[in-house]
Amino acid sequence: MIQQQHCLNISATGRGFYNITRDVQAWVNETGIQTGMLNLFVQHTSCSLMVQENADPDVLRDMEMFMSRLVVDGDAEFLHRDEGDDDMSAHIRMALTQISLNVPIINGRLGLGMWQAVYLYEHRTHALNRHVYLHILGE
Amino acid sequence: MIQQQHCLNISATGRGFYNITRDVQAWVNETGIQTGMLNLFVQHTSCSLMVQENADPDVLRDMEMFMSRLVVDGDAEFLHRDEGDDDMSAHIRMALTQISLNVPIINGRLGLGMWQAVYLYEHRTHALNRHVYLHILGE
Amino acid sequence: MIQQQHCLNISATGRGFYNITRDVQAWVNETGIQTGMLNLFVQHTSCSLMVQENADPDVLRDMEMFMSRLVVDGDAEFLHRDEGDDDMSAHIRMALTQISLNVPIINGRLGLGMWQAVYLYEHRTHALNRHVYLHILGE
Numbered sequence: 001m002i003q004q005q006h007c008l009n010i011s012a013t014g015r016g017f018y019n020i021t022r023d024v025q026a027w028v029n030e031t032g033i034q035t036g037m038l039n040l041f042v043q044h045t046s047c048s049l050m051v052q053e054n055a056d057p058d059v060l061r062d063m064e065m066f067m068s069r070l071v072v073d074g075d076a077e078f079l080h081r082d083e084g085d086d087d088m089s090a091h092i093r094m095a096l097t098q099i100s101l102n103v104p105i106i107n108g109r110l111g112l113g114m115w116q117a118v119y120l121y122e123h124r125t126h127a128l129n130r131h132v133y134l135h136i137l138g139e
Numbered sequence: 140m141i142q143q144q145h146c147l148n149i150s151a152t153g154r155g156f157y158n159i160t161r162d163v164q165a166w167v168n169e170t171g172i173q174t175g176m177l178n179l180f181v182q183h184t185s186c187s188l189m190v191q192e193n194a195d196p197d198v199l200r201d202m203e204m205f206m207s208r209l210v211v212d213g214d215a216e217f218l219h220r221d222e223g224d225d226d227m228s229a230h231i232r233m234a235l236t237q238i239s240l241n242v243p244i245i246n247g248r249l250g251l252g253m254w255q256a257v258y259l260y261e262h263r264t265h266a267l268n269r270h271v272y273l274h275i276l277g278e
Numbered sequence: 279m280i281q282q283q284h285c286l287n288i289s290a291t292g293r294g295f296y297n298i299t300r301d302v303q304a305w306v307n308e309t310g311i312q313t314g315m316l317n318l319f320v321q322h323t324s325c326s327l328m329v330q331e332n333a334d335p336d337v338l339r340d341m342e343m344f345m346s347r348l349v350v351d352g353d354a355e356f357l358h359r360d361e362g363d364d365d366m367s368a369h370i371r372m373a374l375t376q377i378s379l380n381v382p383i384i385n386g387r388l389g390l391g392m393w394q395a396v397y398l399y400e401h402r403t404h405a406l407n408r409h410v411y412l413h414i415l416g417e
Contacts, residue, residue: 001140001276001279003313003416005382035142037178037274039315039380043391045331051238053184053230058219062227063234065216070209070348077343080336088340091331095341099329100380102178102239104144104274111272113182133389135315135382137276137279137415138142140279140415174281176317176413190377192323192369197358201366202373204355209348241317241378243283243413250411252321276415277281 003137004031008040010130012047012122015086017060020132021117025110027134036105036138040118043131046090047122048097054117067093090123097121105138142276143170147179149269151186151261154225156199159271160256164249166273175244175277179257182270185229186261187236193256206232229262236260244277281415282309288408290325290400293364295338298410299395303388305412314383314416318396321409324368325400326375332395345371368401375399383416 006027010018028038040049053059071092074085081087101118104111112118120130145166149157167177179188192198210231213224220226240257243250251257259269284305288296306316318327331337349370352363359365379396382389390396398408 001142003279003315005313005384035144037142037176037276037315039382041380041382041389043389043394045329045337045391045393050234051184052234056219056221059184059227059230062217062219063231066210066214066231069216071344075344077347078340080334080340082334088337091337092341092344095328095330096235096374098237098239098376100376102180102241102380104178104180104272106144106272111180111182113184113270115184116182131391133382133384137315140281174283176281176315176415189373190323191373195358195360198323198366198369201356201358202370205349205353205370208355235374237376237378241319241380243317243319243411245283245411250319250321252323252409254323255321 001139006134008132008134010120010132012130013127015122015125017119017121019117020120024118028105028136031136033105033136033138034108036136038103038105039135040101041133042099043133045094046124047120047130048094048099049101050097050119050121051116052119053115055115086125093123140278145273147271147273149259149271151269152266154261154264156258156260158256159259163257167244167275170275172244172275172277173247175275177242177244178274179240180272181238182272184233185263186259186269187233187238188240189236189258189260190255191258192254194254225264232262279417284412286410286412288398288410290408291405293400293403295397295399297395298398302396302412306383306414309414311383311414311416312386314414316381316383317413318379319411320377321411323372324402325398325408326372326377327379328375328397328399329394330397331393333393364403371401
């Protein structure tokens with residue numbers, strides 16, 4: 001049984017979904033692990049992870065529409081407004097989704113279903129460099 | 140330290156909660172692992188996992204009432220409607236709950252609290268066969 | 279590769295956030311593990327875990343304001359009211375946040391980002407003793 005760690009860097013260009021499945025799989029390939037457990041951990045409080053459909057882009061558009069309606073930017077009741085209208089809403093969006101995700105590794109591949117992809121979900125509206133820490137354990 | 144994997148099949152008969160605790164424990168028993176970490180991973184984007192109370196069925200009924208009010212089937216702003224009014228709402232319900240869940244194994248048992256059970260939460264309204272991938276690592 | 283388990287006890291004095299980062303790190307230190315995977319698992323159905331900002335207390339205040347507005351205590355449509363107005367709302371708050379959280383261990387430290395802390399998020403309004411089960415695997 002071995003373990004390896006890697007920090008994945010993502011250049012987010014604003015609010016939205018970034019498909020990181022291919023980059024994560026590329027690193028898993030490098031480790032050579034065939035059976036194991038992969039963890040992805042976001043080291044921020046204003047972006048998150050989401051497994052979501054990989055086919056129709058309307059799914060991601062509707063997901064974002066729903067989130068922006070549920071968590072209103074610049075909500076009049078927010079006290080925390082240091083960095084603008086998308087600051088506190090980003091913290092709440094993160095809290096309602098995932099910052100840590102485990103995916104089984106099966107025959108060297110992320111054990112995703114046919115219609116699943118792993119996305120970094122950026123909640124801030126401006127460009128940011130993001131870190132997703134990868135940990136794998138297996139053989 | 141050893142690891143094992145297994146695909147659990149669940150015949151969901153429509154929207155609602157399916158208690159899978161007993162089936163998962165039965166597989167853990169087969170592995171013989173006494174101390175370890177179990178991961179459950181849903182390989183779909185329209186059902187999810189939820190740890191919830193195992194006693195009063197009104198808890199599950201109220202949970203579903205809340206979700207159906209929060210994420211309205213056939214919302215007029217949804218673009219993704221390929222498979223009916225429960226299609227996009229199912230993707231959002233999944234995103235607000237869990238598709239990956241880790242549970243410690245303590246003395247050969249899922250380390251759940253006294254009032255906890257693990258449910259598959261089906262969000263589509265028609266019958267579907269669902270896969271929950273199980274991974275265990277321990278000794 | 280070794281694993282260890284520990285039950286962390288938290289005396290919650292009512293609804294709100296309890297920063298458990300230091301207590302969790304203290305136990306990780308005792309294990310001596312430098313590289314590994316840590317899981318935190320809440321053995322209850324009315325409190326949860328949240329990674330959230332560790333700097334401005336207004337973030338936690340706004341988070342709680344949002345949750346109390348989204349999940350209304352004593353909602354007229356709730357059937358499950360055995361233990362008061364904060365009973366069913368606590369189950370829903372738990373379901374929308376996390377009861378199981380994985381954090382990588384990097385050089386003996388929880389691999390949190392600079393602005394992250396791990397909180398127990400208590401949803402009941404009265405004092406309760408809570409158990410968070412810790413499992414670590416690594417070397």
